[in-house]
Amino acid sequence: MSFQPTPTDIPVTITTPSTVSTSDEPRLLSERRITPSWTVLQTKRKLETMTGIPPSSQRLFLKTPGRSDQWVDGDDTTIGEYGLMRGCEIEVHDTRPQTARVNLSDLSSVEKYVLPTETYENLPNSVLAWKKNQKLGRFDPNALSPAEAMLEQARKDKMEVETRDISVSRRAIILPSTPPHVRRGTIRFVGPVPTIPYPGIDAETADYSVSLPIWVGIELDEPIGKNDGSVGGKRYFACPNKTGVFIKPEKVEVGDFPPLGLDDEPDEDMEEI
Template sequence: MAFHAAAADIPLLITSPNSSSERRITPSWSIAHFKTRLEPITGIPASSQKLTLRVGTQDGTAIEADDEEKTQLSAFPLQAYAEINVLDTRPASARTDFSDLSSVPKYTLPSAQYESRNDSVLAWKKAQKLGRFDPNAPSLEEQKIRAMEREVEERGLTLHSRCRLLPATTDARRGSVAFVGPVPGIPGTAGPWIGVVLDEPTGKNDGSVKGTRYFSCAQNCGVFVRPERVEVGDFPPLGLEEDMEEL
């Protein structure tokens, strides 16, 4: 048999710092009883609750009495869908912030169990052969090489272009692009290197690496850098630029 609330019950909006909900209350409840009913809803202990009733745009009315065990809610101007705000009178340090999830223990499914499930995102990726499950997907090193090749194209790194090394704030060296391509003699990830003939002898070589020559320049005027460290532009030698400023 369905339960029907008594006709005298009144729907009210209950708000607090951490909750907001509609509740039906019985006007014959005492204030003390009402507060015990609010405790599990708001998370505020009954002894620390301060209740305020607001009807429409009217000023709030405090729901309080000298003897809250005997004073009924019917003593206050209750109306359907009026708002009762529950204030927490405890010091801020004693209150629980239910919106802060940093201290809430989180369950992590063990990797073996997750990988064995057939209803996970991982299982879907495996079925669709996406990402690392794509047999034709490039390896991480291949992706890095392709990214560097795109840098060469997007930066317009062509032979004989004037350039400067980056970051310009800490590396003021300038020169000309003399080589673009792989340099097997340099350890690390394969992919294109940019050989630069520097305007001043502040480099590391003469355009050769481990006996293989990639371009020619004076000793210590050559340097090999990755594409992302080179910016092409109208960069005259630093000394010449200063002379032009004096003209």
């Protein structure tokens, strides 16, 4: 019995044509090593994993450099009989009607899986389970409720206002501030801002008869703010648009901070870069 060498595999480009020339339908473009001794049916079975087209619905169109393009017919013939060589391209055509084809790029018809809340809460290796074990967040027995946390924040804000001597009409800068990026302006408002939601508190059902966190409304010297003194549809002070900003008391420093004019002398530190 004479020795028969194994046929050398040939790298072939595999493509799937778009059904419409102007369509945005994805077009497969890949490379596959084809053994010339495979039958056409074997080749189709190998290509099914790449194209998703059943072998019975495939029709292969072979493009060979220097030769005429040709259809590959006859499932029992070998693919090598058609002159397979390096640089060839096999175009895989789907003979099924358009309505019978599965559109893998259309996700609108795919039902999104949503893990039930009860199932997630019972998972032993979830982030929620880790928080429970570490007693973090709402699982901390000493953690304050949202309402209690809001009252505690209001108490801290009031203390900051008194300690920092924050009051309306005082000049102030917003912390942190480092030259030349210093935001300075005039305090126009000090007090609760119910239209700014507090984490964990429903704005529609919140009890505003209790103490609320305090905000400091500042009219900036330059239009680098976020509003015109109103937030959430309610006005707390008036200023030009983009010059108003609401800041927490601990981010405000009161002092002698005159407005910068165009004729002001620059700081010595700013004369050199």
